[in-house]
Amino acid sequence: MKKLLPDLLAILAFVLLSFAYFFPADIENRILFQHDIAAGAGAGQEVKEYYEQTGERSRWTNALFGGMPTYQIAPSYDSAKPLQWAQKAYQLFLPDYVCLTFMLMLGFYILLRAFGISAWLAGLGGIIWAFSSYFFILISAGHLWKFITLAYVPPTIAGIVLAYRGKLLWGGILTALFVALQVTSNHAQMSYYFFFVILFLAGAYLEEAWRNKTLPQFFKASVVLALAALIGIAANLSNLYHTYAYSKESMRGKSELVQTGTAAQQSSNGLDRDYITQWSYGIGETLTLLVPNFKGGASVPLSQNETAMEKANPMYSSLYGSLTQYFGDQPMTAGPVYVGAFVLFLFLLGCFIVKGPLKWALLGATLFSIALAWGKNFMFLTDLFIDYVPLYNKFRAVSSILVIAEFTIPLLAVFALKRVLDEPALIKRERRAVGISILLTAGIALLLTVAPGSLSTGYIPAQEAQMLQNAVSQQMIPAEELSGILANLGEMRANLVSSDALRSFLIIGIGFALLGLYATGKLRRPLTVAGITLLCLGDMWSINKRYLNDGQFVPRTIRTDTFNQTEADKLILQDTTADYRVLNFATNTFNENNTSYWHKSVGGYHAAKLRRYQEMIERHISPEMQEAYRAIAAAGGEMDSVDANKFRILNMLNTKYFIFPAGQQGQTLPILNPYAYGNAWFVSQVQYVDNANEEIDALYNILPTETAVVDTRFKEALKGATELPKDSLSATIKLTSYAPNHLTYETENPQDGIAVFSEIYYPDGWHITIDGQPADLARADYILRAVHVPAGKHILEMRFDPTSLHVTEGIAYGALALLVIGLMIAVWATRKRYAATPKME
Numbered sequence: 001m002k003k004l005l006p007d008l009l010a011i012l013a014f015v016l017l018s019f020a021y022f023f024p025a026d027i028e029n030r031i032l033f034q035h036d037i038a039a040g041a042g043a044g045q046e047v048k049e050y051y052e053q054t055g056e057r058s059r060w061t062n063a064l065f066g067g068m069p070t071y072q073i074a075p076s077y078d079s080a081k082p083l084q085w086a087q088k089a090y091q092l093f094l095p096d097y098v099c100l101t102f103m104l105m106l107g108f109y110i111l112l113r114a115f116g117i118s119a120w121l122a123g124l125g126g127i128i129w130a131f132s133s134y135f136f137i138l139i140s141a142g143h144l145w146k147f148i149t150l151a152y153v154p155p156t157i158a159g160i161v162l163a164y165r166g167k168l169l170w171g172g173i174l175t176a177l178f179v180a181l182q183v184t185s186n187h188a189q190m191s192y193y194f195f196f197v198i199l200f201l202a203g204a205y206l207e208e209a210w211r212n213k214t215l216p217q218f219f220k221a222s223v224v225l226a227l228a229a230l231i232g233i234a235a236n237l238s239n240l241y242h243t244y245a246y247s248k249e250s251m252r253g254k255s256e257l258v259q260t261g262t263a264a265q266q267s268s269n270g271l272d273r274d275y276i277t278q279w280s281y282g283i284g285e286t287l288t289l290l291v292p293n294f295k296g297g298a299s300v301p302l303s304q305n306e307t308a309m310e311k312a313n314p315m316y317s318s319l320y321g322s323l324t325q326y327f328g329d330q331p332m333t334a335g336p337v338y339v340g341a342f343v344l345f346l347f348l349l350g351c352f353i354v355k356g357p358l359k360w361a362l363l364g365a366t367l368f369s370i371a372l373a374w375g376k377n378f379m380f381l382t383d384l385f386i387d388y389v390p391l392y393n394k395f396r397a398v399s400s401i402l403v404i405a406e407f408t409i410p411l412l413a414v415f416a417l418k419r420v421l422d423e424p425a426l427i428k429r430e431r432r433a434v435g436i437s438i439l440l441t442a443g444i445a446l447l448l449t450v451a452p453g454s455l456s457t458g459y460i461p462a463q464e465a466q467m468l469q470n471a472v473s474q475q476m477i478p479a480e481e482l483s484g485i486l487a488n489l490g491e492m493r494a495n496l497v498s499s500d501a502l503r504s505f506l507i508i509g510i511g512f513a514l515l516g517l518y519a520t521g522k523l524r525r526p527l528t529v530a531g532i533t534l535l536c537l538g539d540m541w542s543i544n545k546r547y548l549n550d551g552q553f554v555p556r557t558i559r560t561d562t563f564n565q566t567e568a569d570k571l572i573l574q575d576t577t578a579d580y581r582v583l584n585f586a587t588n589t590f591n592e593n594n595t596s597y598w599h600k601s602v603g604g605y606h607a608a609k610l611r612r613y614q615e616m617i618e619r620h621i622s623p624e625m626q627e628a629y630r631a632i633a634a635a636g637g638e639m640d641s642v643d644a645n646k647f648r649i650l651n652m653l654n655t656k657y658f659i660f661p662a663g664q665q666g667q668t669l670p671i672l673n674p675y676a677y678g679n680a681w682f683v684s685q686v687q688y689v690d691n692a693n694e695e696i697d698a699l700y701n702i703l704p705t706e707t708a709v710v711d712t713r714f715k716e717a718l719k720g721a722t723e724l725p726k727d728s729l730s731a732t733i734k735l736t737s738y739a740p741n742h743l744t745y746e747t748e749n750p751q752d753g754i755a756v757f758s759e760i761y762y763p764d765g766w767h768i769t770i771d772g773q774p775a776d777l778a779r780a781d782y783i784l785r786a787v788h789v790p791a792g793k794h795i796l797e798m799r800f801d802p803t804s805l806h807v808t809e810g811i812a813y814g815a816l817a818l819l820v821i822g823l824m825i826a827v828w829a830t831r832k833r834y835a836a837t838p839k840m841e
Contacts, residue, residue: 064601194404250610347410347412396607468485580676581758615696652781679735684707721754733755765802777798
């Protein structure tokens with residue numbers, strides 16, 4: 001027990017620090033409530049209610065974008081329950097938010113202990129990793145699954161380290177467990193990025209094994225780790241497989257449309273190149289690692305920053321509420337990536353004084369991360385990865401790959417500090433390395449203090465300059481005042497840079513002074529570590545409070561208040577028809593899920609919607625929305641005088657209600673659309689086409705209630721039907737029962753017919769039966785479902801129950817069993833080894 005005391009004290013310190021950061025919100029039960037969290041709640045409401053009513057999970061929802069699988073909305077599988085319990089235990093069942101920073105510190109601590117670092121130094125390492133600014137910005141933005149995935153990266157790598165250091169059993173168990181937890185957190189982009197780090201580290205261990213002639217041990221450890229990773233992955237197979245299957249149909253999959261012109265230059269098998277690189281870190285912006293406000297900080301009003309407002313000209317003060325502190329290359333940002341000024345100094349020092357291949361792996365991974373984060377500012381490398389590196393083009397916001405640098409910088413910094421503490425004379429002996437490290441950190445900070453614009457291209461981004469010029473053109477700003485505004489804006493932002501640069505200079509100076517006192521024997525090792533810990537914690541804590549502070553926490557009741565029903569919602573919900581859609585013109589239709597909370601929405605918000613639906617938005621739905629809005633507004637809401645041909649696709653989607661803005665106080669008004677086609681209809685003609693371009697273009701020229709446009713690949717599923725007799729008086733199809741994953745229709749038609757359903761087509765998981773007998777499902781009109789219905793009266797059912805789900809769940813349970821068996825063997829072996837160790841009298 002005495003041996004574990006330092007570890008227990010470190011864990012206790014992590015708990016206390018986590019509670020302290022979020023005080024008093026953590027004890028007052030207040031929460032953060034951001035756009036992404038609200039969007040997730042809105043998107044998942046239909047399946048949540050269904051689960052509460054039936055105890056069954058629906059893998060399909062019709063709440064947003066007409067309908068989509070829930071694989072990336074509410075990816076909950078029964079096989080994940082043991083891992084969810086393990087996650088809560090790892091978090092010590094701590095409250096929300098408190099558990100997040102605790103996880104970060106504990107994970108990095110485990111990694112450093114795996115490297116053999118002492119408990120006190122590992123505790124410092126856990127703090128400087130966890131308090132990097134990006135993590136708190138993630139919490140503030142509500143990107144919690146990204147955060148949690150990152151929290152499991154260090155202990156995953158700890159397992160790899162243990163295995164390569166000869167502890168195969170525990171290394172394998174740790175790797176399998178944290179790979180499983182990491183994948184459960186469901187942020188493939190972060191796991192993907194850290195696979196590159198693992199490759200760098202494996203390369204370092206391979207070089208070491210080559211030099212030491214221990215290649216057999218290296219390959220043995222590699223095999224153990226590969227098996228462990230497979231077990232961790234298999235434990236999440238349900239989630240992984242269905243995410244993979246869905247990705248092929250989503251915006252991250254390959255489009256079947258053949259593009260021309262500039263569109264053809266985009267990524268053909270993933271996200272568009274411009275979309276991938278939209279958030280690219282500026283090359284100069286990389287200095288935020290040292291000086292957090294080098295590009296102004298966050299995209300919040302300048303008027304909120306006291307340092308900036310010290311230089312504000314009172315003549316222009318009203319303008320500064322609409323201009324942001326941030327003046328970098330990205331469209332906007334919630335804050336900079338800052339790793340700590342003294343931490344960066346130690347990292348650079350480590351590049352000189354730490355020996356061995358591991359140093360080069362960490363340095364290489366750091367440079368690799370920074371270069372890829374530049375994105376469109378370094379397109380040679382970015383193009384190379386988009387075009388040739390598997391899966392790279394599936395992820396957007398390349399700036400987020402800086403999480404690698406945020407991992408490697410504190411890790412090498414701790415190695416450097418350990419070397420200095422182990423060899424106090426090293427500071428004097430390595431004067432050149434120390435001098436270069438000081439010059440590249442404190443020197444640059446001092447330069448920016450006295451000349452804040454010396455390393456920048458200016459304080460006014462082109463987009464902002466154009467906005468101000470437009471304001472002059474529109475006579476919103478007097479032309480003669482523009483130059484004064486630009487000059488004052490530059491002064492204000494220069495003050496932001498200069499102030500933070502001085503701050504970083506002083507922090508590095510204090511940290512170096514502590515090392516100097518230790519090197520001369522005037523400060524003992526424990527006090528030196530404690531002093532550096534307090535210095536780094538104080539530095540990073542104060543920066544993080546800029547982006548995540550108590551003022552952002554709100555009463556928990558806001559979570560439900562956000563979705564309060566409007567009068568328009570109440571009126572629409574009086575319609576008890578089983579299944580219809582709503583189009584909200586009073587909001588940003590494709591950037592909110594409040595509508596989805598109450599209705600089945602044509603719009604919605606999700607980063608990975610179905611690609612075909614997105615293409616329909618671009619080609620048909622958005623243009624029709626504009627036409628419909630103008631026509632309905634011009635008619636004063638009197639739908640009798642509106643031309644329904646202006647929005648045939650919206651009618652095809654059974655858009656029964658439009659919500660219009662009404663008045664200046666945010667009121668809304670529902671308008672009944674009498675032209676909606678309903679849940680399903682029989683067509684009299686099927687027009688077969690050869691490719692996606694023909695299919696989507698044909699929709700401009702057909703009336704969907706009469707003609708179905710179908711790809712020739714589905715001709716067999718529709719029995720080759722082309723011209724079909726349609727008696728509108730006697731051929732009927734009616735929805736009689738609705739659940740998100742189970743639809744029942746009654747059909748009656750005198751002859752064989754083709755029924756088109758106003759439901760979104762998805763290739764995997766929907767099972768169609770007619771009178772209990774399986775039937776084929778086809779795709780019609782680019783995004784809808786179609787079925788060949790034989791003559792007569794029938795019951796047609798659609799069930800979403802992917803066969804793959806049952807298979808993957810069985811494999812996942814098997815992997816979990818192997819993990820538990822392995823853990824029991826590891827504990828038994830450790831206890832046996834401990835019992836065999838001679839005890840001291």
